[in-house]
Ligand code: G3P
């Protein structure tokens with residue numbers, strides 16, 4: 632496992648407070664702010680193209696009442712994933728993983744790629760996404776951190792590219808979280824920082840792996856989590872959160 636140098640703030644879905652989430656503009660927005668790493672969600676279209684998208688439904692971010700797993704890439708490509716956010720983003724596309732990775736690399740960003748499979752496609756999503764990422768990602772830069780809520784996706788990652796660091800996403804405290812984390816040999820633990828208690832955070836810290844918290848857009852909460860011992864946070868407004876953390880006394 633590589634040694635990880637993760638910044639204190641990672642841009643969430645690019646920098647989702649400044650551009651439509653998970654688009655090329657959102658990645659550029661994070662880079663323009665001087666943010667070092669971005670988190671992006673990847674899932675599959677019906678015909679198995681890896682795309683950067685968060686929701687199962689296309690309604691919120693692309694205005695179509697359909698599921699992304701039921702649409703082919705050629706149709707997904709036609710959708711407008713920007714106008715919901717603002718007129719200046721009309722025509723923004725749902726990016727393929729490949730296009731997004733190329734922008735991440737071109738802008739010199741670090742990457743946390745979250746494998747976000749539709750139900751039943753946990754293994755396939757990891758296989759397709761990692762096949763693309765391993766072909767595109769340069770061997771020189773820091774390795775991407777591969778995260779998922781889905782244990783099967785992380786297991787597949789461990790089989791395919793064991794040297795890439797893995798992160799277990801925990802939305803809530805599980806009794807057996809430590810066993811899962813140890814079995815998956817994770818590099819970081821990524822928790823929901825909006826619901827975690829101080830006691831839970833203290834428990835997680837005992838694992839002695841970097842502890843990251845999502846999605847923290849509130850400056851006071853970011854400061855509190857850092858005081859509790861969290862190592863880094865995901866934020867839609869990473870510049871604001873970084874400033875708050877850096878100026879904490
Ligand atoms: O990876 C951190 C965070 O993105 C996990 O939750 O739903 O925003 O993908 P979600």
Ligand code: MG
Nearest residue numbers: 670671672745
């Ligand atoms: Mg995510």
